[in-house]
Amino acid sequence: MAEKKVFFKSLKDLPKEDFFVQGHRACPGCGETIAVRLIMKAVGPNCIVITPTGCLEVVSSPYPYTSWAVPWYHVAFENAAAVASGVEAGLKALMRKGKLEKKRIHVIAIAGDGGTADIGLQALSGALERGHDFLYVCLDNEAYMNTGIQRSGSTPYGAWTTTSAVGKIMPGKLQWKKNVPAIAAAHDIPYVATACPAYPLDLVNKAKKAVEIDGPAYLHVLTPCVPGWRIPSNLSIKIARLAVQTGIFPLYEVEDGRLHVTVKVPKRKHVKEYLKLQGRFAHLTDGEIEKIQKRVDMESEKLGLGPRET
Amino acid sequence: MAKRIAIECSHAISLAAKLANVDVVAAYPITPQTHIVEKLSEYVADGELDAEYINVESEHSAMSACIGASAVGARVFTATAGQGLALMHEMLFIAAGNRLPIVMAVANRSLSPNLNIWGDQSDMMASKDCGWIQIYAENAQEVFDFTLQAFKIAEDERVMLPVAINFDGFYVTHVIEPIIALDQEEVKKFLPPRKIPSYALHPDHPTTWGPIGLPDVQTELKRQLEEALRNSKTVIKEVWKEFGDMFGRYYDFFEPYRLEDAEIAILMMGGHCGTARIAVDRLREKGEKVGLIKLRLFRPFPDEELIKLTKNLKVLAIVDKAFSPGGLGGPVFTEVKALFYNQKIKPEIVGFIAGLGGRDIRVDEFMVAVERAKKALMGEKIDKGFMFLQVRE
Amino acid sequence: MEKFKLNPKPTWKELPIASMIPQPATSRFYKTGDWRSFRPVVDKEKCTRCGLCWVYCPDGAIRIVEDGSYDVDLDYCKGCGICAEECPVKAISMVEEVEE
Numbered sequence: 001m002a003e004k005k006v007f008f009k010s011l012k013d014l015p016k017e018d019f020f021v022q023g024h025r026a027c028p029g030c031g032e033t034i035a036v037r038l039i040m041k042a043v044g045p046n047c048i049v050i051t052p053t054g055c056l057e058v059v060s061s062p063y064p065y066t067s068w069a070v071p072w073y074h075v076a077f078e079n080a081a082a083v084a085s086g087v088e089a090g091l092k093a094l095m096r097k098g099k100l101e102k103k104r105i106h107v108i109a110i111a112g113d114g115g116t117a118d119i120g121l122q123a124l125s126g127a128l129e130r131g132h133d134f135l136y137v138c139l140d141n142e143a144y145m146n147t148g149i150q151r152s153g154s155t156p157y158g159a160w161t162t163t164s165a166v167g168k169i170m171p172g173k174l175q176w177k178k179n180v181p182a183i184a185a186a187h188d189i190p191y192v193a194t195a196c197p198a199y200p201l202d203l204v205n206k207a208k209k210a211v212e213i214d215g216p217a218y219l220h221v222l223t224p225c226v227p228g229w230r231i232p233s234n235l236s237i238k239i240a241r242l243a244v245q246t247g248i249f250p251l252y253e254v255e256d257g258r259l260h261v262t263v264k265v266p267k268r269k270h271v272k273e274y275l276k277l278q279g280r281f282a283h284l285t286d287g288e289i290e291k292i293q294k295r296v297d298m299e300s301e302k303l304g305l306g307p308r309e310t
Numbered sequence: 311m312a313k314r315i316a317i318e319c320s321h322a323i324s325l326a327a328k329l330a331n332v333d334v335v336a337a338y339p340i341t342p343q344t345h346i347v348e349k350l351s352e353y354v355a356d357g358e359l360d361a362e363y364i365n366v367e368s369e370h371s372a373m374s375a376c377i378g379a380s381a382v383g384a385r386v387f388t389a390t391a392g393q394g395l396a397l398m399h400e401m402l403f404i405a406a407g408n409r410l411p412i413v414m415a416v417a418n419r420s421l422s423p424n425l426n427i428w429g430d431q432s433d434m435m436a437s438k439d440c441g442w443i444q445i446y447a448e449n450a451q452e453v454f455d456f457t458l459q460a461f462k463i464a465e466d467e468r469v470m471l472p473v474a475i476n477f478d479g480f481y482v483t484h485v486i487e488p489i490i491a492l493d494q495e496e497v498k499k500f501l502p503p504r505k506i507p508s509y510a511l512h513p514d515h516p517t518t519w520g521p522i523g524l525p526d527v528q529t530e531l532k533r534q535l536e537e538a539l540r541n542s543k544t545v546i547k548e549v550w551k552e553f554g555d556m557f558g559r560y561y562d563f564f565e566p567y568r569l570e571d572a573e574i575a576i577l578m579m580g581g582h583c584g585t586a587r588i589a590v591d592r593l594r595e596k597g598e599k600v601g602l603i604k605l606r607l608f609r610p611f612p613d614e615e616l617i618k619l620t621k622n623l624k625v626l627a628i629v630d631k632a633f634s635p636g637g638l639g640g641p642v643f644t645e646v647k648a649l650f651y652n653q654k655i656k657p658e659i660v661g662f663i664a665g666l667g668g669r670d671i672r673v674d675e676f677m678v679a680v681e682r683a684k685k686a687l688m689g690e691k692i693d694k695g696f697m698f699l700q701v702r703e
Numbered sequence: 704m705e706k707f708k709l710n711p712k713p714t715w716k717e718l719p720i721a722s723m724i725p726q727p728a729t730s731r732f733y734k735t736g737d738w739r740s741f742r743p744v745v746d747k748e749k750c751t752r753c754g755l756c757w758v759y760c761p762d763g764a765i766r767i768v769e770d771g772s773y774d775v776d777l778d779y780c781k782g783c784g785i786c787a788e789e790c791p792v793k794a795i796s797m798v799e800e801v802e803e
Binding site: 045046047048050057058061062063064066068069070071072073074075076078079082083084085086087088089090091092093094096097099100105122123125126129130 | 333334336360361362364365366367368370371374375376377378379380381382383384386400401404408503506511512513515516517518519520521522523524526527
């Protein structure tokens with residue numbers, strides 16, 4: 001196994017400069033933009049970013065106001081990975097044929113969970129299988145937030161959204177969250193990781209490692225959404241941290257097929273600590289909360305996370 | 311040195327793409343296009359073509375990958391047909407709107423249902439408003455020449471638009487024909503490598519592409535696209551002239567046949583023009599003043615040129631291999647009718663739908679169409695102005 | 704900061720090809736500070752200069768001052784309050800914006 005390399009020893013090692021800059025129009029407290037700002041700091045200016053349709057595209061690009069200090073391209077919703085394939089192949093061919101100066105340019109797709117888990121999954125799978133040298137980042141806010149909070153394959157069990165309504169007979173989403181990092185890992189690509197902005201040092205090191213690796217890398221980042229999760233704007237980070245501390249969103253890396261947890265959780269908090277802060281789960285009964293806890297216990301055991309706090 | 315070879319039309323396109331020294335090929339199989347990308351795979355495998363060959367997982371991704379590669383400045387080629395083009399539909403508009411000089415071969419095929427792999431033009435016609443330059447070829451020589459010319463037209467700074475080279479599935483794609491093939495040196499002189507635009511995606515000069523289109527900008531964006539299409543007509547003429555001067559084969563938006571003193575003309579695009587010529591000859595033998603206008607360019611539509619060309623005609627019999635259900639007839643037919651609406655002098659315009667899903671249009675059927683068009687001139691109008699030529703009643 | 708060169712309502716001839724934005728990072732010319740209803744105020748005495756407010760700010764609205772301390776760029780701060788919530792020593796308080 002490759003030697004464990006730490007790119008940033010402390011957050012003070014991050015560049016002062018932003019490559020995803022001020023003046024974007026994301027909601028106050030947006031978890032997604034915290035993650036993007038940090039990922040871009042980690043990656044630096046030598047890249048081309050492809051963003052499919054979604055919150056990030058909309059808040060960062062209304063003509064003539066772009067929040068990108070790096071080359072950036074939006075094409076459509078379902079094809080970020082395919083466009084990234086073309087960008088990577090184009091650069092490769094032009095450099096090999098002497099039409100463009102040879103240097104490593106990182107190709108990065110930054111998509112949402114709708115554009116990744118649902119409509120973009122085919123393009124993502126194709127690009128991972130073909131082995132393009134690129135990083136695919138999924139900013140997972142667990143629903144179609146840009147269109148107004150609709151359920152995606154990545155929405156967790158029991159969550160209210162505008163298309164998994166809570167009513168007299170329906171308790172929100174009836175299905176479990178799709179495990180996209182596991183799908184990515186099933187392509188046997190060199191690097192898959194999960195991250196979250198509440199653990200910024202873990203996040204930036206993973207982002208940097210992911211772009212430095214040759215071949216496809218996949219980074220799945222949990223990003224709280226203030227209007228969609230029905231949370232106060234100041235709690236995005238706190239809630240993201242609780243997702244990790246409860247074992248709901250474990251932080252790990254899969255390198256060369258081997259999974260290891262990067263943020264240890266010696267004593268897991270009860271899931272209700274996480275759920276009770278969010279309006280999207282406000283309707284859950286104790287029975288449903290226990291059902292979620294059981295599922296998390298089972299998943300945590302598989303990953304070797306610690307026992308639950310009593 | 312140019313030399314005469316026998317080649318399958320599909321392979322003539324592959325050869326042209328190879329001679330154009332494309333940087334990226336996005337490949338996905340679909341009948342009747344597959345031979346094109348198979349041959350390109352062989353070229354890459356043999357080291358005859360230095361290109362990134364992307365085995366995409368769908369046509370949607372094929373066009374998406376072409377878009378990405380073209381945006382960094384690569385010369386890009388792909389090919390598709392029928393359902394594949396329909397799956398690309400969304401991306402076609404973006405390729406044009408983002409002004410990317412992608413060249414694509416479309417082996418025209420019918421759209422489902424029923425699943426039908428054979429030729430008609432309903433695939434491209436369903437995407438006719440996508441903002442691409444759309445050229446229709448009749449034979450292997452045209453296919454070969456048009457593909458080479460397409461890169462030069464597409465990459466011209468006054469144009470910067472994608473080009474679709476259309477040719478009929480099976481009737482043209484799978485036919486082996488003689489062509490005069492150019493060699494690498496000749497092509498190099500005509501078609502230099504693509505100049506990477508200063509605004510191409512690159513960290514040395516960060517640009518933001520595909521920003522969200524607010525109402526304040528969308529109209530101007532679309533108007534700009536219209537200008538590029540209009541400009542392309544001039545550039546197409548220039549490129550075709552230059553090609554003719556270099557290699558002796560001159561092209562125009564139309565190829566008229568026995569039109570000099572004609573009163574009636576068949577107007578159509580693509581491979582069946584060959585059969586239509588025989589019908590014209592037979593009718594001429596009978597003393598009928600009949601001719602043929604082969605239309606090569608559908609977008610931008612050669613409007614004033616068609617008016618000029620048809621000024622002495624009494625009847626235009628337009629044969630479309632596609633139609634719009636519930637609409638006003640085939641796409642070429644409705645286009646031409648709209649063109650003549652404001653003209654003081656205009657021919658009688660009659661529409662025929664034929665050749666759907668690979669049904670051959672025979673010589674006698676073309677003759678029937680001409681007879682029926684003549685009757686329309688005498689006052690025996692066709693309901694709605696168009697009819698299905700070959701349907702069993 | 705480079706001058707803002709682009710017209711938000713260009714004619715079709717002025718509009719860059721495909722409405723591409725040729726200048727990077729122009730959203731800096733779009734101030735989001737007026738979205739704010741609460742303003743973060745940093746108590747420089749309490750501040751340990753850990754920089755977490757700078758890390759967590761979604762809007763890049765925390766500035767590093769020359770002496771190594773941090774202050775708020777009110778041109779962009781939307782008043783979300785994450786900095787105040789996450790400050791380990793509670794050196795940031797949120798104060799309601801009032802019309803002057």
